[in-house]
Amino acid sequence: MSSGFKLTVKLICMLAAMLLSTSAFAHQFSQGDIKIGHPWSRVTPSAAPVAGAYLTVTNSGSQPDRLTGGSTPIADRIEVHQMTMDDGIARMRPLPDGVEIAAGASVELAPGGIHLMLIKPNQQLIEGSSFKATLEFARAGTVEIEFVVQRNPTVETGSGNEHGGHTP
């Protein structure tokens, strides 16, 4: 089955690309009951007025918490936004109250859904670079993290619908 073989080769290439790129390694930060998994931001075009950023929040406490936004030296501010696709139409809305993380729950901020938006970045985000940020939580307070800049999401096995992981 040559197509199966080709796929295997492709997957091996993808894995190799992941291993070569330090940004693909999962990294995490925590503060009290809040754990932030692999915060990453998408590379931006030149002079882009906004940038998308993504992460996973886990709340291991017994009370719900809320991620309301944040700040970073490289942009005016960080807001929580939600993107939806309906009938081929993309809609993007700020979530001024942020996103709730129920007690014991985990919420993924990912492309095409709830995400963080950097307003007016003062520099272009280049693949492989990183920047510091402070996230604000209603209960846990502030959490210091560092975003890595990636061109594509870290490839997960088995999902099959994200084919961005090719060698640059």
Added chain:
Amino acid sequence: MSGLRAFRLMVWAAIVVLGMFVIVSTQLSGGSPTGETSSGTAKVGGPFSLVSHTGERVDNQALAGRPYLVFFGFTYCPDICPTTLFELTDLMTELGPVADGFEVLFITVDPERDTQEALASYMTSFDSRILALRGTAAETDSALKAFSAYAKKVPLEAGEYTMDHTAGVFLMKSDGSFGGMMDMHEPRETRLEKLRRIARDQVTGS
């Protein structure tokens, strides 16, 4: 093992193709009761006239005889717009000279903030064959109408706003008729094949 993987990918591809069919057919059936894909020519592909980020006027007549891709977006869009443009850049790089066979147009739905200068700077990050186009409010409306596309300004707090917009990539044949949609969630090989097919559709073809 790899057979199972291939099967899983095939299932995903089937789901994506089915999903695309639903999206395209619902878009086409918007105004006319005969929403067949073949009658899409009546709904998608009409007159438009805009100015590129390099300052030239581009209209449907200038494109006559050339297949082309159209994508609507705006630079204040953090996710889907830059992602689509980066993806198109990657696909065009992979296709190499084959991608010379079609034009790629990124039409801003936000000409108010996306000035020619802003677009010129934005486009330096992508394949130089991609043209960003903008027009007056009326010209932008005509372009949207030409592709049965949708865009709406939505006010936010503090005088700011965002744009709702059609997010798929339109594939247009050399005779100006609609050649289908391309979704960035489709498998990469499907997207490459769609682009190869549209690139082959030169005047003598079809």
